[in-house]
Amino acid sequence: MxxxxxxxxxxxxxxxxxxxxxxxxxxxxxxxxxxxxxxxxxxxxxxxxxxxxxxxxxxxxxxxxxxxxxxxxxxxxxxxxxxxxxxxxxxxxxxxxxxxxxxxxxxxxxxxxxxxxxxxxxxxxxxxxxxxxxxxxxxxxxxxxxxxxxxxxxxxxxxxxxxxxxxxxxxxxxxxxxxxxxxxxxxxxxxxxxxxxxxxxxxxxxxxxxQGPRAALHSIKDNLDEALHIDHATAIEREAERLVRCMRTEDHKEAVRAFVEKRPPRFQAGERRHS
Missing domain, CATH: 3.90.226.10 (2-enoyl-CoA Hydratase; Chain A, domain 1)
Known part of the structure; x- marks a missing residue:
């Protein structure tokens, strides 16, 4: 387009x-x-x-x-x-x-x-x-x-x-x-x-x-940006908070299913674009 x-x-x-x-x-x-x-x-x-x-x-x-x-x-x-x-x-x-x-x-x-x-x-x-x-x-x-x-x-x-x-x-x-x-x-x-x-x-x-897991990529960028100016203990805390939120997403659940079923994951963003 x-x-x-x-x-x-x-x-x-x-x-x-x-x-x-x-x-x-x-x-x-x-x-x-x-x-x-x-x-x-x-x-x-x-x-x-x-x-x-x-x-x-x-x-x-x-x-x-x-x-x-x-x-x-x-x-x-x-x-x-x-x-x-x-x-x-x-x-x-x-x-x-x-x-x-x-x-x-x-x-x-x-x-x-x-x-x-x-x-x-x-x-x-x-x-x-x-x-x-x-x-x-x-x-x-x-x-x-x-x-x-x-x-x-x-x-x-x-x-x-x-x-x-x-x-x-x-x-x-x-x-x-x-x-x-x-x-x-x-x-x-x-x-x-x-x-x-x-x-x-x-x-x-x-x-x-x-086509990747958008919420996870968002949080990964947050973690990387913060890594330049926070201490390790704070990084651990904030990574844990973001990890828990990512664990509750449909993309994470789909990735686990795909791993068990030995197939590539179909994340929600990709499904919307190709539906």
């Missing part, structure tokens, strides 16, 4: 419980434009709330994921020049929170499929997803230092939690280009696949998560 995003610069389709959101400015390496950004914010919010969607897959058209902000247009935003520093900061805060902040907060699995370059804000969007799958030809760069900027979309926070503070400092300060192989070695992406297999494998991965 195709979704009307309000612009051809962002495409969205829903299939098998997966919302595939495609940044669609291949001629500009899918740089974020004034038309694409609000459409992307809206789709993350709407598909996140859509009961037919079990997972989000974000990718880019052509040979790039997203090259970040539209650098060519950065010096020609006359309407922004009249804003005070405080007004501009407030505007950027809500705009960025509605993209990477919304992705981090989403309780559904999110996957970024990188067919090529992911730089600046584009890298931040990929980092805000749970899983990153890269084509063999993909490269990433923080990019900001090369254009005299410090970073946005929460990239320093996201990068530090993905590759650790030492690597994050190196990547932010140097803005070096990192190829797919090194990205996988340092944990920046989860897996690398052949270029011609990226879309197929990323969708299959997203579909497997979309």
């Amino acid at each position: 195709d979704i009307d995003t309000g612009t051809t610069e962002l495409l969205c389709t829903i299939k098998d419980g997966v919302a595939v959101i495609t940044l669609n400015r291949p001629e500009a390496r899918n740089a974020l434009s004034d038309q694409m950004r609000p459409a992307l914010r809206a789709q993350i919010k709407e598909r996140g709330a859509d009961p037919e969607v079990g997972a989000l897959l974000i990718t880019g058209a052509g040979s790039a994921f997203c090259s970040g902000g539209d650098v060519k247009g950065m010096g020609d935003r006359s309407a922004k020049k009249d804003m005070s520093v405080e007004e501009r900061v407030a505007e950027l805060k809500w705009q960025h929170a509605a993209v990477t902040g919304a992705l981090v907060g989403l309780r559904k699995p999110t996957i970024a499929a990188l067919p090529g370059a992911a730089a600046g804000a584009g890298l931040a969007i990929a980092l805000a997803c749970d899983i990153r799958i890269a084509a063999a030809s993909a490269v990433v760069s923080t990019g900001y230092a090369k254009i005299g900027l410090s970073g946005d979309y929460g990239i320093a926070w996201l990068l530090t939690r993905t590759v650790g503070p030492t690597r994050a400092r190196e990547l932010m300060l140097t803005a070096e280009r990192v190829d797919a192989g090194r990205c996988e070695r340092i944990g920046l992406v989860n897996r690398v696949v052949p270029n011609d297999r990226l879309r197929e494998e990323a969708f299959a991965f997203a579909r497997s998560l979309a």
Whole structure:
């Protein structure tokens, strides 16, 4: 099912419980434009709330994921020049929170499929997803230092939690280009696949998560997020609370039946989509 995003610069389709959101400015390496950004914010919010969607897959058209902000247009935003520093900061805060902040907060699995370059804000969007799958030809760069900027979309926070503070400092300060192989070695992406297999494998991965036990996946993400800032005793307590709630779901009961009967489980979300 195709979704009307309000612009051809962002495409969205829903299939098998997966919302595939495609940044669609291949001629500009899918740089974020004034038309694409609000459409992307809206789709993350709407598909996140859509009961037919079990997972989000974000990718880019052509040979790039997203090259970040539209650098060519950065010096020609006359309407922004009249804003005070405080007004501009407030505007950027809500705009960025509605993209990477919304992705981090989403309780559904999110996957970024990188067919090529992911730089600046584009890298931040990929980092805000749970899983990153890269084509063999993909490269990433923080990019900001090369254009005299410090970073946005929460990239320093996201990068530090993905590759650790030492690597994050190196990547932010140097803005070096990192190829797919090194990205996988340092944990920046989860897996690398052949270029011609990226879309197929990323969708299959997203579909497997979309058809999973949604309440359990929600709680798993809660546990993982909290693991970064709570002590072990608190983690045990909260895991126990969530586990008990999951044990009472139909999906858990179905998983137990499937185990006993030696067959794949048919979780409720998947049954609704295929009924």
